[in-house]
Amino acid sequence: AQSVTQPDIHITVSEGASLELRCNYSYGATPYLFWYVQSPGQGLQLLLKYFSGDTLVQGIKGFEAEFKRSQSSFNLRKPSVHWSDAAEYFCAVGADSGNTGKLIFGQGTTLQVKP
C-alpha cells in the first residue's frame, strides 16, 4: 500500500539559513507528489506538486522540491528561510493511479524558525 514518511517530526533553523524537509514515499508506479503547508488558523496550502517531467519542481514562496525515483524521495528545499515560514509541512502522495484524487499524507514536520 502507498505510504509517506516524513522522518523529521520537528526542525529548527535560523532565519536566513537553508532548509531541507525530507519525504520518502512508497508507491509502485510513478507517483503524484505534493507538499502542503499548514499555518495556524488557515487551511493547508499547496506549495508544489510533481506529476511527471522535470524532476526539480518550483513552487510558491521560494520553495522547490526534487523527485528522486531511485531514493523514493521528494524533499522540499528553500535556500533562505524567513520567519513567516514557521508552520507545519506535509508531504502527500496520490493514493492511486486513477481519478479519485485521494491523497495520503505524511506525519508532518513542524518547522520552527529562530531569529
Next chain:
Amino acid sequence: GAVVSQHPSRVICKSGTSVKIECRSLDFQATTMFWYRQFPKKSLMLMATSNEGSKATYEQGVEKDKFLINHASLTLSTLTVTSAHPEDSSFYICSMTTGRGYNEQFFGPGTRLTVL
C-alpha cells in the same frame, strides 16, 4: 485563490449529541469534496470522498452511520457527527477540488470538535 470556509471553527458539545460542520467553497464550484480528521501532532486521515451527484465513499474503518456526509451542492458539504463521544474529539478538515483526479485540493481552515 480559491477559498474554502468551515463553520464553526470550534465547537464543544456534550456526549450523545450530534454536531454538524459546514464546508463551503466561496468562489468556485467543487466537483469533489474530501473530509479529513487530524489528530494532535498527527497526519491527516481521509474519512470520505464525495463527488457531485454521488453519495460519499467512506474509507475503511470510518463509520458511515456516525459520520454523515452530505454533498448538498457544488459549493456546500456537511459532516454530521452523530451521537458524539469523547473519542470523536478531533480536528476535522474539508477540502474541495474543481475536477476529477489530482487537481489541487483547496482546504478549509478546520473545525475543532471537543466532546465532553
